[in-house]
Amino acid sequence: MKRIFSITLLLVFAFFATAIAQEKRIPAKGFAVFSGDGQFKPFEFTRHAVGDNDIEIKILYAGICHSDVHHVRQDWAKEQFPMVPGHEIAGRVVKVGKNVTKFKVGDLAGVGCMINSCGECEACKENREQYCSQVVYTYHGHDQFHDHEFTQGGYSNNIVLTENFAIKIPANAKIEKVAPLLCAGITTYSPIQAAGVKKGDKVGVAGFGGLGHMAVQYLVALGADVTVFDITEDKRADAKRLGAARYVNVNNPEDLKGLNNTMSFIISTIPAKYDAGMYLKMLALDGQLCIVGLPATVNTPSIRIDQLVWLGSRKVYGSQIGGIKETQEMLDYSVANNIYPEVEVIKADGADIAAAYQNVLAGKVKFRYVIDMSTLK
């Protein structure tokens, strides 16, 4: 009897605790897609309460990544809707939990592709949280630390997350250009650093879009001799302006001559179908092709292993973003070296976002759309 009473008490307590937590949920609004039709509409929702280790960030800018487009179009998998995309987030801290030490109210903070991870596995302990099997993605994720609620991204007015996964943005940063660093920046910075690219190295950047134009800047900063590959003439001048030594229009056979066996590192940022073997052949012995661009599943290029054997010691691998520690390092490095994406700032408007998506798909963006979230009505 006493036991039943205790359990009842516990349940009552749990109910009130839940109710209190529910009450403390943070109202949010943003732009969501409600089906696979790609139409963005205003969406009001709530975020989990600000826990002791959490911060609430008022979002100032959100970048539009090609991955957002893939998710919205369900290029990779069936998605859950409504979905608020956005994993390139720059904003200002407006509330901190009582155990928070890294941030104070008023600080600038950034959020990238993940907002939490298990913290205990080998990947987490090695500061590579992106490879944690339980990583919580910024959107389209299920937050195991909050009743597996569906996470919503940065095309919104605020976000709540643990301080451990928020990145400090230096006060002198060009805030309207910072957001894309949190994905496009770290995705290119990380493998370039891991590959040990150095002054004078002959390297390639395949695909000159949001990721590609960041890769060029990081590689040029290291003193590498950079060749840029794209499928249009329209970006030739931009590539040169950002410091590329050479620009190759892959659709022009003349441009492609004499490139085999020349490069020690190629980073492929291409989000569409392409000939991966062509780039492998351009690698010198022991060279590396690092793939960071993610085409739609139906368009993904394939590499045959017999080709790898015949090529002999030309390495191919993928890479996903970077860990939190490295993301902070990337952000500090980028701001210190004045390396930023070239951005087109658009309004937080459903039609504007949809139009931006069309331009991304058509390869017309130079080079990253950033949504000014202060224009959110």
Add this chain to the structure above:
Amino acid sequence: MSATAQNHTEAGRIPAKGMAKFSKDGNFQSYEFTRHAVGDNDVLIDILYAGICHSDIHTERDDWWSVKYPLVAGHEIAGRVVQVGKKVTKFKVGDYAGVGCMVNSCGVCEYCKRGEEQYCLKGNVGTYASPDYFHNNEITQGGYSSNIVLSENFAIKIPKNADLKKVAPLLCAGITTYSPIHFTHVKKGDVIAVAGFGGLGHMAVQYAVALGAKVTVFDITDDKRQDALAMGAVKYVNVKNPDEMQGLDNTYRVILSTIPAKYDLSMYLKMLKVDGDMVVIGLPAFANSPSIDVTNLVMAGRRKIYGTQIGGIRETQEMLDYSVAHNIYPKVEMISADKIDEAYKNVLAGEVRYRYVIDMSTLK
């Protein structure tokens, strides 16, 4: 110069006989042909033993590129030097010598200079089925034969105390596994895997075990379990048994794939640790080649996959000396020269334990 050499044809060409296929579907038949003359830097080797490599079968069956018949395969060769050109310094008549997958290369490109002749930018001259650009592009013929002539630079010295019957497969299966195990710096305590436990696989296991690595072997049968464990593998996984496949993701720093047939590449990629290396050395027929989507590579995240071919001549010599010194040899089944067809069938059925070697003294 011996009297024998002077009696050759006016061009000084060397008569040879061997076992050749005359079409992709035919059987091996004896074949008489000639080899180029022994040049100043060349050695003539009487072939004592020739190994049967799975690549021989792929080539003889035309699995890869169009080849010309008659074709004498064989790039695992152990024999005795019977004639040397006047500038030869590395060998004298009577020495044991080995030949692997290449008999020459351009010698001037960056990779030849680095001692990685297998990646010669002009293309190395393969031991068989390859145009020899130093000899009027004649198509080379391999080791299932009485003799071979090549530049001393591409012949490997075989120590006198070597177990000669077992040396031939070292020249391909040995170097192909020794090289990646060494350049990936496998060391004591490393957790690594060998996929495919055949001619290459059983060499890989021995080299890795000798370095103190903890080796898991993957194959598709239970029949090889005891052999793998006896060679020092700590674990054997029959891929067809789902229970054995549990809990292997994110485990290995290096996986060496020696599989010459279709298989699931992604499965192995997932077993690699971050920054691990999947080194592919087994070559399936083109029609059966596995492939991997770049999307899978990105999802796998910084797990490298690449191929490697044999090793350079300097490293091949190092491998041979190391193998003999450490008593590392293939397990071989000796056959006579008239049993090649049968041997091929057994290799294709995965029934060889673990390398056939043809005793060339049985050539009629």
